[in-house]
Amino acid sequence: MIRTTDADWQEWGERDPYFGVVTHSQFRKDRFKDNKEEFFASGERDVELAITQAGRFGGPLKFGRALDFACGVGRLLIPLSHRFEEVVGVDISHGMMREARKNIDELGRNNVSIHESDDDLSKVSGTFDFVLSKIALQHIPVQHGMRMLRSLLNRVNSGGGAVLDFSVEVEQPLRKEFQYHKYRLVRLLKGRDKIEPPMKMHSYSLRDLLREFDDCGMKDISMDIQKHFGVVFVATISARKP
Numbered sequence: 001m002i003r004t005t006d007a008d009w010q011e012w013g014e015r016d017p018y019f020g021v022v023t024h025s026q027f028r029k030d031r032f033k034d035n036k037e038e039f040f041a042s043g044e045r046d047v048e049l050a051i052t053q054a055g056r057f058g059g060p061l062k063f064g065r066a067l068d069f070a071c072g073v074g075r076l077l078i079p080l081s082h083r084f085e086e087v088v089g090v091d092i093s094h095g096m097m098r099e100a101r102k103n104i105d106e107l108g109r110n111n112v113s114i115h116e117s118d119d120d121l122s123k124v125s126g127t128f129d130f131v132l133s134k135i136a137l138q139h140i141p142v143q144h145g146m147r148m149l150r151s152l153l154n155r156v157n158s159g160g161g162a163v164l165d166f167s168v169e170v171e172q173p174l175r176k177e178f179q180y181h182k183y184r185l186v187r188l189l190k191g192r193d194k195i196e197p198p199m200k201m202h203s204y205s206l207r208d209l210l211r212e213f214d215d216c217g218m219k220d221i222s223m224d225i226q227k228h229f230g231v232v233f234v235a236t237i238s239a240r241k242p
């Protein structure tokens with residue numbers, strides 16, 4: 001059965017993929033052309049920071065294989081492809097994956113493959129020196145996100161690192177759940193073409209996350225915590241000791 005959030009992301013991929021990734025008005029499809037450079041510069045900064053964090057925390061990274069979970073339009077795949085020998089991206093949205101492929105091909109990068117995602121990442125083979133996921137797991141229902149987390153961590157090489165974002169606290173979760181379903185109903189009544197799909201946020205348990213990292217052999221973990229718009233976000237930085 002297709003999850004409602006997966007259907008929402010399929011739609012974002014078709015309707016307005018760049019705004020779906022970074023929700024600033026300058027990345028709307030009618031304004032994107034003039035702001036493309038800025039969009040991809042943000043990916044460059046995010047990858048540089050994530051690699052620095054992983055290297056500082058876990059020791060020197062190897063630049064063999066990297067995995068970008070929920071890669072969207074390739075904002076992070078591109079900078080990863082300049083640093084790693086081979087890069088794999090996965091996503092649920094066909095429209096997003098199509099844009100990512102186009103952006104990568106335009107640059108002539110031939111070391112990136114993109115696959116459709118599922119909870120066990122069954123289309124991804126092998127292990128990785130670096131596993132990254134930015135601003136994505138927060139949009140995936142926790143039960144599935146935890147399973148994906150396990151699939152991701154189990155693919156980190158000995159000596160490798162992972163930088164994975166989560167939202168751990170969403171204020172007034174019951175109210176937000178109600179608002180989400182109300183929004184979906186209004187959309188159904190008014191017409192899906194008139195109202196954009198929602199971007200649902202989910203709240204992970206910090207304790208469950210820490211247990212999962214530990215169970216998967218990522219014994220050392222550090223976190224960078226930020227709060228925006230009533231949501232607490234953590235970027236987890238973890239390493240698998242050689």
Ligand SMILES: C[S@@+](CC[C@H](N)C(=O)[O-])C[C@H]1O[C@@H](n2cnc3c(N)ncnc32)[C@H](O)[C@@H]1O
Nearest residue numbers: 009021070071072075091092093096117134136
């Ligand atoms: C806000 S965008 C972030 C994209 C990318 N990580 C970045 O930082 O540029 C969230 C992405 O998560 C993807 N996504 C949502 N649910 C997913 C799932 N169940 N499996 C894989 N990707 C998913 C969406 O299609 C979308 O591309």
